[in-house]
Each structure stands twice: as C-alpha cells, then as structure tokens.
Amino acid sequence: MMITDRTINEKRTLFIGAHCDDIVISSAVTISKKPENSYVITISDGSLDLDVYPIIEAGKIFYTSQEWAKERLKEDLRAMRHLGLDLENYSNFHIKDQRFYENISQIVGGIDHVIREKNIGQLVTHEFPQPHPDHEIACIASHIAAKINDIPVYEYSMYTMDGNGDFFFRSFDDDVSKEIYSHKITSVESVLKLKALKAYETQPFWVEQGMKKMEESFSKVDRDVTVLTDSLPYIEDIKTISPMEVRNILEKYLRGMMQK
Numbered sequence: 001m002m003i004t005d006r007t008i009n010e011k012r013t014l015f016i017g018a019h020c021d022d023i024v025i026s027s028a029v030t031i032s033k034k035p036e037n038s039y040v041i042t043i044s045d046g047s048l049d050l051d052v053y054p055i056i057e058a059g060k061i062f063y064t065s066q067e068w069a070k071e072r073l074k075e076d077l078r079a080m081r082h083l084g085l086d087l088e089n090y091s092n093f094h095i096k097d098q099r100f101y102e103n104i105s106q107i108v109g110g111i112d113h114v115i116r117e118k119n120i121g122q123l124v125t126h127e128f129p130q131p132h133p134d135h136e137i138a139c140i141a142s143h144i145a146a147k148i149n150d151i152p153v154y155e156y157s158m159y160t161m162d163g164n165g166d167f168f169f170r171s172f173d174d175d176v177s178k179e180i181y182s183h184k185i186t187s188v189e190s191v192l193k194l195k196a197l198k199a200y201e202t203q204p205f206w207v208e209q210g211m212k213k214m215e216e217s218f219s220k221v222d223r224d225v226t227v228l229t230d231s232l233p234y235i236e237d238i239k240t241i242s243p244m245e246v247r248n249i250l251e252k253y254l255r256g257m258m259q260k
C-alpha cells in the first residue's frame with residue numbers, strides 16, 4: 001500500500017459529507033491548503049423530521065425544523081468561509097437527517113450533477129461501514145455517482161463507537177485500501193480547524209469530538225456497490241439497480257428538475 005503526505009486536492013476534488021460538520025471534522029486542513037480545487041456537498045440540511053422541537057442550543061431557541069435547518073446551514077457556510085472555500089463550490093441538498101434512505105436517487109443525481117457541472121476529477125466521502133445510516137448512504141451514493149462518471153473515490157476515516165459507547169477514529173481496512181494520503185495536523189493548522197469547528201455553535205459535542213482527530217487521511221477504495229448494499233435492509237431500491245439504470249433514473253430526475 002502506498003502512503004503519501006501530498007495534498008489530495010491537487011486536482012478538482014469533491015468532498016461529500018452527510019451532515020453539516022462531517023467535512024470539517026474529516027477534511028478541514030486539506031481543504032484550507034487548496035480551496036481553489038475543493039468542492040463540498042453537505043447532503044443534510046440538519047433538520048429532523050421528529051417531534052424534537054423546540055430545540056434550545058447556543059442560547060437560541062428553534063421552534064420548527066425550518067428554523068433549525070436555517071441555523072445549521074448558516075453554521076456550515078461560516079465554517080466553509082473559514083477554510084477559504086468559494087461558496088460557489090458549496091452545495092447543500094436539503095435532505096432531512098435520517099431520511100437519506102428515502103432519497104437515494106436524488107442524492108446520487110445531485111452528486112452526478114455536481115461532478116459533471118464542475119468537471120470533478122475525484123470524490124472524497126465517508127468510509128464504510130458506519131454506525132450512522134446517513135453516512136453509509138452518502139458513501140454508497142458517492143460510489144455510484146463516481147462509477148457513472150468513471151472517477152476514483154477516496155474515503156475519510158470517521159468516528160465510530162466502541163463497546164462502551166465511546167467514540168474513536170478507526171484506521172483504514174488494509175484489505176480494501178489501495179493508496180492513502182495521510183497528513184498529521186500541525187499546531188498552526190489545528191488552530192484553523194478549531195476555528196472552523198467552532199462555527200457550529202449548536203454542535204459543541206462534535207466540536208470536541210472533531211478535535212480528537214489530529215490526522216487527515218484518505219484511502220482510495222474501489223467498492224462493488226452491490227456487495228456494499230447487501231447487508232443494508234434500508235436500501236431496497238438500489239440493491240437491484242445497475243449503474244446504467246441509475247443513470248436513466250437520474251436523467252429523468254434531472255429533466256424533472258429543469259422543468260420546474
């Protein structure tokens with residue numbers, strides 16, 4: 001396995017995160033080194049379709065999922081600005097948290113659209129498996145969109161839970177990793193990462209967890225999407241679809257979007 005300390009985004013790279021803050025936790029320093037080559041998709045708008053409102057965080061009160069989503073998006077954009085990202089290179093897909101499984105075609109379609117519109121050379125996404133279904137669907141959707149466009153996928157290591165319910169960052173699986181970019185965050189870079197994480201004022205827990213990850217690594221992985229989805233009961237609709245069929249669904253979906 002080859003391990004390098006070069007910057008992964010020496011070519012146009014699309015970073016995909018399920019939720020606001022996933023990309024900053026995994027890739028903040030990498031983006032800040034080459035923001036001109038970095039593109040970001042946050043799939044979720046952070047809102048929950050559950051009876052959890054009002055939410056009180058950071059001294060503010062949010063009565064509806066719309067108010068909450070607006071705040072989460074504001075935080076995400078603020079963090080991206082700290083990293084030097086041109087906001088033209090940022091997209092939010094406005095999917096609700098924990099509702100990704102109902103919107104897989106839209107997610108694949110959105111990623112495919114950004115790849116083609118921005119002429120993206122490679123994707124960076126969540127690793128697999130993950131304790132959070134949204135992270136797994138983000139990973140699977142990224143691999144499908146990458147296959148359709150014939151570009152490589154890198155995965156970042158994310159937190160997972162140990163037997164005691166404590167979070168830790170796993171190292172990559174030697175069996176699937178082909179090539180790894182790995183960078184130890186310097187003290188100067190950690191100041192920037194903390195500043196970007198602190199943009200997520202309503203997420204103090206994840207700020208703390210994110211600062212435990214003092215390395216940014218990306219592992220090149222070529223996954224068989226059918227094998228990936230075999231163990232997932234929540235993904236009935238893509239289990240049996242080939243990449244070409246996904247492309248057809250997408251084209252219909254995109255035509256529908258353009259007619260609106």
Ligand SMILES: [Zn+2]
Pocket residue numbers: 018019022132135
């Ligand atoms: Zn997440």
